Amino acid sequence: MILLLEVLGLVAVHALSWVAVSHALLTKRDPRSALGWTVTALLLPILGPLLYVLFGISRAESRASRIMRQQAAIEPEYAHPVCPAEPPEFVPDNIALMEHLGRRLTDQHLCGGNALTPLHNGNEAYPAMLQAIQEARRQVFLATYIFNAGTTGAAFAEALAAAAARGVDVRVLVDGIGTLYSWRKPWKKLPEYGVRVALFLPPKLFPPNLSINLRNHRKVLVCDDIGFTGGMNISDDNILSNRKNCVQDVHFRCLGPVVNQLRRAFLLNWGFCTGEYGSLPPSCPSPVGDSRCRILMDGPGSQADILNDLFCGVINGARRSVRIMTPYFLPSHELMSSLRSAAQRGVDVRVVLPGKNNLPYVHWATFRILPDLLSAGVRIWYQPPPFAHTKLLAVDGYYSQIGSANLDARSLRLNFELNMEVFDPSFHTLVAGHVNSTIARSREIYLRDLQRQPLWVKLRNAACWIFSPYL
Known part of the structure; x- marks a missing residue:
């Protein structure tokens, strides 16, 4: 027995x-x-x-799958005329293929007739955003990862409360982990003034919710027919001054039919957090410009790695130039191969990273992967302080991408991100011009620089690199 x-x-x-x-x-x-x-x-x-x-x-991935399934189930109710545009005419085949790739990955056509304006740092972005809130008469929808206390947070809270007081539908969505960045929380008192506030998966013990890796990193502001998106949070750090710990960034004001896509993105997030899925306006804003745009919403748990696949496909399709600016650079294996392949076939690939990073361990881990890129012909620059949080991609004089996603595992695998594709040579000139002007005052790094690093530095970098999927 x-x-x-x-x-x-x-x-x-x-x-x-x-x-x-x-x-x-x-x-x-x-x-x-x-x-x-x-x-x-x-x-x-x-x-x-x-x-x-x-x-x-991966409980995070399992929960994310449920989020994405819930979103997919509700999306048919959000089908609406977004003024679809045909692929740009008289463009090289590789640009047309880039448009086709985005359409296959998102099931969305380009949205024509838009005008996008870069807003540098909080010095330009916050006044424009506050003015749009103050002038709104119907809706103010704000989604942000961080809504910190301070002069900026107080100004936004005051403007949002005033908008609600005059009868505007004001809703604020803040990420649950993002709320931990500030001890004082200016958004907490907004419900007292009629502002509807929701949190995206806030961590709590009862009932248990410890999905700390599922973060809503999207940044969206829609005020009637004016939209804003990019990578900028709400924080005094984004105002360049003599203060320490300032952060450089670029946000974008959006006019035209793409604003309805931003509105749709916000309402999908809002519906997940609150269970309330309001209807979209029956019409889209009138065309005001020449940019053809498409919103990309990505998150863990989806069947396709939308942003990673798109980055790889666009870079693989590049024929002349690729310009990248990102604060955190720990690309996937596939994206590394795409960058190397582009440089090896003669494409001018340039990557701009912050010389000073707010996450030193990410900065150190990046050094471990740079030799593979430099040896293939990719050129890399480190820009001077303050820390640059800007995320930009510009390809072949026509294609650009802006938004909230970094080129690291957290953005490409764990976060819920929102980017925008832009097909417009004039807008590309603005984006690539910003990257090129930054390169002019930055320090290029060479393979010999990395080879001369002391052994202990190389070991430190490699140790951080091992954990790069979790950084």
């Missing part, structure tokens, strides 16, 4: 190991991860499956 129990126990233990192995093989998208958990589960029959249950099963 004892022998039989021992045999049954041994069978049960190994059965648990194979259950863990089967789950890893069927759910893991990275073969290295699947292999690692397979070996762990088989070599450690009891501990291995336990470790897999605790750390290997």
Whole structure:
């Protein structure tokens, strides 16, 4: 009997190991991860499956899948005339293919007749945003990752409260983790003035919600028929001055039919957080410019890696030039290959990174991957302080991309992000011009610079790089 129990126990233990192995093989998208958990589960029959249950099963991804399914279920109710535009005429084939790629990934046509204006730092962006809130008569929809206390936060809170007092439909959506960046929270008192406020997955113990990796990183402001998007949060840090810890950034004012796409993006987020899915206006704003745009909403749990696939496809299609500016640069393996391949076939690939980073460990991890890019012909610059939070992509004189996504694993795998494709040579000139002017005052880094780093620095960089999927 004892022998039989021992045999049954041994069978049960190994059965648990194979259950863990089967789950890893069927759910893991990275073969290295699947292999690692397979070996762990088989070599450690009891501990291995336990470790897999605790750390290997991505509850974040499972919850994200539910979010994306819920959003997909409601999207048909948000079908509306967004003034679809045909692909740009008289453009090179590679530009037309870029348009086709975005359409396949998002199931959305380009939206023509838009005008976009870059707003540099909070010095330009905040006055324009506050004016739009003050002049709004129907709606003010604000989604932000961070809404910090300070002069800027107080000004926004005052403008939002005043808009609600005059009968405007004012809604504010703040990310749950983003609320932790400031001890005082200017948005907390807004409901007293008639502003509707919601939080995106705020962390809490009862009922339990510890999905700290699921963050709404999207930045959207819609005031009637004026929209704003980009990468800028609401914080005094974005106002350039003599203060320490200032942050450089670029936001964008949007006019035209694309504002309805921004409105739609906000309402989908709002509906998830509140369960309330209001209807869109029956018509879209009138055409006011020449930019053809498309909103890209991406997040974990979706069937496709929309932004990662799009970045790779656009760079693979580039023929002449690629300009990238990003604060955090830990690209996926596929994106690394696309950058290397573009440079090796003669495309002028230039990447601008911040010389001073607010996350030193990300800065150090980046050094570990740079030799692979530099050896392929990619050119890289570090711009002088203050820290630059700007996210821009410009390709081949026609295509641009702006928005909230960084080129790192957190943005491309974990965050809910919102970017905008722009097909317009004039707008490309503005974006590429900003990148090029920054390059003119930046320091280019060469392979020999990295080779001369002390051994302890190389080891530090490599140690941080190991954890890059979680940074």
